[in-house]
Amino acid sequence: MNEGHPADGNEGLFSSLFKKITGKVKKDDDVTEEEIMDMVNEGHEQGVLKENEAEMIGNIFEFGEKHASDVMTHRKSIVGIEADTTVEEAFEFIMGENYSRYPVYDGDIDNIIGILHIRDLLKIYSEEKNRKKKLVDMKHQVLFDASYIPETRNISVLFKEMQSDKVHMAVVVDEYGQTAGIVTMEDILEEIVGNIFDEYDDEEVLISRQPDGSYIIDGQTLLEDIEDAFDMHFDCEDIDTINGYLIYKMGKIPQDNEQFECTCDGYSFRVLEVHDRMVTKVGARREEERQQPVT
Structure with missing residues (x-):
């Protein structure tokens, strides 16, 4: 592990989880992050850990790998x-x-x-x-x-x-x-506890389902959030948002009246709105739904 990693010195966490899930004491405290995450996932599956608790522990390990950007x-x-x-x-x-x-x-x-x-x-x-x-x-x-x-x-x-x-x-x-x-x-x-809202915050709806079964997506929505929502995977690395993904696919900076559409893993993504050279609104639909004839 890197020096200063939040997981350093937390081997006791693994022993505690091991005992909580199996009822036994693990004497060997020399463990890896992978072993701890396997135990966390098992604990979640068995109901020992709540979903938000398991997610928070996972976030702690990812924390040390992230940068300001x-x-x-x-x-x-x-x-x-x-x-x-x-x-x-x-x-x-x-x-x-x-x-x-x-x-x-x-x-x-x-x-x-x-x-x-x-x-x-x-x-x-x-x-x-x-x-x-x-x-x-x-x-x-x-x-x-x-x-x-x-x-x-x-x-x-x-x-x-x-x-x-x-x-x-x-x-x-x-x-x-x-x-x-x-x-x-x-x-x-x-990055550890998830979004923090106070009484003055309006919770953003980044992905909204439309009556016709399509979706409207905010351009700053993270690709990983779209992957989780749609159970799909984007064919790229080192791109964070759907705005960045569409610009990458276009190969140029979008204009205000940009007309562009691409498909990925069973979904079509279409530019709906551009502001200040950024894609701010995206339309999405499953390809199979798009191809169904209107009756």
């Missing part, structure tokens, strides 16, 4: 605020959003000048004299310095760093120094 919010999906926005405008904008922290950028998202917390904005907004001032002019009063990390930062290491530095949001940069995305403590924790 795997869990970040992509730059095109960042909800940020222009530096020349007034305090009053920023307040009105934030009231319509569901986040507590926002990157503030000067000109474009590659020039993030700090992180704005809604709590600090409310403090200066409470004084009417501040409301017409621009965020950039109140940078030292209201913005935290942004922390920058490379896309390749291991999230196990990153989690410890963010804990130690008391940083809740970091800017992920690519090899050219441009903003690739942002990552939060919540993003990292969700």
Whole structure:
């Protein structure tokens, strides 16, 4: 195992699971991840472990293999605020959003000048004299310095760093120094425990079945989630989302009126909507259903 892997030192977990499932004590604590996962799967099948418990243990082993680029919010999906926005405008904008922290950028998202917390904005907004001032002019009063990390930062290491530095949001940069995305403590924790929703979050429906039996899929839906939902397998590696898969199949950047369709493992996938050179909505249907004549 790699140094710092979350599974290191957890051999006792295997012994506990072994005893719980078999009723016996395993004296040999020299075990592999594969053995532990076999035991976890067996425990789930026998009803000793609930599905979410088994999934969480599996996530722990995958945790140490992931990087910031795997869990970040992509730059095109960042909800940020222009530096020349007034305090009053920023307040009105934030009231319509569901986040507590926002990157503030000067000109474009590659020039993030700090992180704005809604709590600090409310403090200066409470004084009417501040409301017409621009965020950039109140940078030292209201913005935290942004922390920058490379896309390749291991999230196990990153989690410890963010804990130690008391940083809740970091800017992920690519090899050219441009903003690739942002990552939060919540993003990292969700890799183990699954999606975290609070009372202000609206749960996203990424795959929705239509009355005619077809599906509408959000472009940022992970391929692995589609594979699980449709019991199929995509013919590619190193691509995370259905947007990325369709762009890979097209071999070009999609246009606003893009017309494209492809098939994979018994399903057809069709571009329905493109925004800012990204496929944002996809139609899907089983090939056998598509070929049935209308009666």
